[in-house]
Amino acid sequence: MPNENNSGILIYAQKNRDGYIHTVFFELLNKAKELAQKLGGVDVNAVIFTSPGQIDGYKEAFSNMGVNKVFYFEDERFKNYSTEYYSKLIVELVKETRPEIMLVGATNEGRDLAPRISGALATGLTADCTGLDINENGQLAATRPTFGGQLMATILCKTYPQMATVRPNVFKVNPVNNYVQTEFIQRAVTLNGINDRVEIIEFKKNVQNVINELDSAEIIVAGGRGLKNEAGFKLLKQFADKIGASVGATRVAVEMGLAPQSAQIGQTGKTVTPRIYIACGISGAIQHTIGMENSAHIIAINNDENAPIFDIADTGIVGDFFEIIPEFLKE
Amino acid sequence: MKIALCIKQVPDTTDIKWTENNTIQREGVESVINPYDIYATELALKIKEQVSGSSITVFTMGPAQAESMLRKVLALGCDNAVLISDRKFAGADTFATGQTISRAIRTVLPDFDLIVCGQFAVDGDTAQTGPSIANFLDIPQVTYVQDIVNAEEKTLTLTKTADDGIETVRVTLPALICVMTQQFEPKRPLINGIISASKKEIKVCTMEDIGLSAEKCGLKGSPTYVSKAFRNQSNHNAQKFKMNVQDSVNLLKEKIEGLK
Structure with missing residues (x-):
């Protein structure tokens, strides 16, 4: 399959209910920057779902961390994560922008979301990688433990975007300021006629975190x-x-x-x-x-x-x- | 409520064998039911008890030897069992597996209300097959399920673990749930359950039975493939000390202070 997917690396920026971006995003970002260099300096972009007005609070962090483009979806409904809404909108974004690689944190949320995106795009997804690299053919080489960690397997993907999830704490955050002029692109929330079939009726925050x-x-x-x-x-x-x-x-x-x-x-x-x-x-x-x-x-x-x-x-x-x-x- | 329960047999050994294609060799390896699928089974049985007139059809994809696991689950109170088995399914990744299992459910139990899976299997540990099945059937999913709060004909209320706490959610059926809880006491099969399970017919579904083409199955139908597999080596230097209590305390103290 010819690679028409050349808009770089897209990372899912998980935002929790308190409005913080999960640290796994910054860990993935650091690794993605390294991969982007190996791919000849492609863009590293992020996608985030926010409540109205919330994006302003993140702009400085995204720029300082060196994110080239941030695609954001703004809606009252995006205070809480939704499998149905998020996967549908990310699938549209990926079809239009054609990233080469997409990375998602292997949190409970990421492990819920990523397979719905890869499934709808009919592309491959490698779970819980402990190593990500670019091989001699320019493909994402995703290494993960399998069989309870007894064996490591390096997995390649025949389709695009090549998707992978990585657990928190596997990669390190780069503490160095990596400032770029980030482009913030608001995306239309096209959810007409779709109602989330999963409704959150109660939430109890972890008392002792x-x-x-x-x-x-x-x-x-x-x-x-x-x-x-x-x-x-x-x-x-x-x-x-x-x-x-x-x-x-x-x-x-x-x-x-x-x-x-x-x-x-x-x-x-x-x-x-x-x-x-x-x-x-x-x-x-x-x-x-x-x-x-x-x-x-x-x-x-x-x-x-x-x-x-x-x-x-x-x-x-x-x-x-x-x-x-x-x-x-x-x- | 018509429930489809998806379970998997996993190798119960440290002696893993790989095929020439770097996929896992399953034949000839002793296998057990994936532990998370036991919790899924318990939850499915709990729902069956709560909603009268419910039935559970168990699905597994794997070689013929998976039949013994299906019989054990039937003995716990499940009603029917389907073995999705074909040489052409070998080497499937989570995408191809989701496609195959969803087809089998569509074929055998088209009017299902609920699909219950374990959160993940301890061999592959991807947690992707459940959501992959839900994707192919275009139904909602609830993952990391802890327990059932209420089961009705058209909705289920469940608790689930989110990254920052516990959510109670209501999902409209048909839906798929992935069960994470580790708190259920596994049930023991009843004697008459074992007897009736041994007499039940297990339906076998091949690639042709579920109407999939060879291009969509197994390794061919998988977007991902294993390019190499290698042993995981520890990089710690394994120094072992066998000393009296006081010397052990001193060593511990010295190490903690030195590394702090």
Whole structure:
């Protein structure tokens, strides 16, 4: 198929209910800038849905981050995300502007939206990529873990736009000001006769935002099955408080009711990349390690010296959490 | 309410084999039901209990060995089962899979009200097949579903996890939902359920049965393909210390202080 898609890279800018743009957008933007260079300096553009007047608040950020064009849809209805409205309007935008690549954050929202867009465009979508590159043929080479992280697969796409999602915290934000004169293009909201068949009737904001806390944590202490019970997690919390860490958990610990689902790290939970990750009573099942193996330094405490967690830890301490941590807290 | 339940068999082994085309070899590998599809099954059964006259038809796409999984789910209280199976389906990505499953549902259960899927499968972990099916059927979707609040003939009220909190949403049927919850206690099959399930006929749907052309199936019908697969190597240096408690505490302290 000849590539008539040459309007660069389009990124979905997810805006939450409070009006903040999700950090995964800035992470994708940084990576997209790198890809754009490899494609010979193509544009990096964004699409965002806003309430009326809201776009002004974002203009400076988009320019400073080096976004070439921002396509925005303005409507009262866009305070909340809507699968039906957003996918329909983005599909129209893509058909008209023909980006070569489209990137979406693999948040709950992005994972809901991206497959509807790729499906309607009959194009390919690679989920949860950990690496994005341009190959020798100028194609997007999207690398992702598969089979619980045991294997990495590099996936290519035969159609355009080549679409990919990336989890938060996989790529880094570029802190350097990258100012460009951004072009802001308002798009018509063509939703005549369409009514969203999903209606939000109630919303309860996360009281304690464990999700964001884990996302930005410099130190994380996480507990698994080896912490056995509530007392184990209480001890973990005391340990966390003492060293200024956030608390994470494995899926098993969440299923045992020892930690909230929002604290879950791994394949079915969050991906985290703190400076120090301390795994306590965690065996190191691949489903968990996939979410934390890119932490800068991993310390593991486990009384089973054959636990697989020691294979991926920088510092492995073979010992009993229930003996070591109380002693640590005494000092 | 006519419910289509979509489930998947996933390999239960660390010994993954790949074909020459770099797609996953499924034959000869021991398989289990995808854990999230157990939650989907539980939710479908819960809806069936709440809305009288409901029935559940289970769909799976895969090789003939997936039949054993279908029988287990029938034993839990599902009514019918469909195995979507054809060599031509091999190597399908989420786009081609969505196209195939949506066709099978259209063919076997054209008057469905609700499609229930697990949020994702633990092998591919894409979370894309559910929305892909919904796209091909042009029906609304609700993903990351936690629980059902109310089920009526024409609407469902559900709770779902958004990125910033919990939403309660009402969706007009027909619709597709992807179930995320980890809180249901899996049901045990009833003895008479097992007996009746073993007698039930499992309908097999091939490519011809669902009226798809070979160009739209499997690897051919997939916009994406695996160009290479390689082992994931850890870059941590795996130093292990086995010491007394005090030395362990000292090491821990030293590492945390040094890295802070």
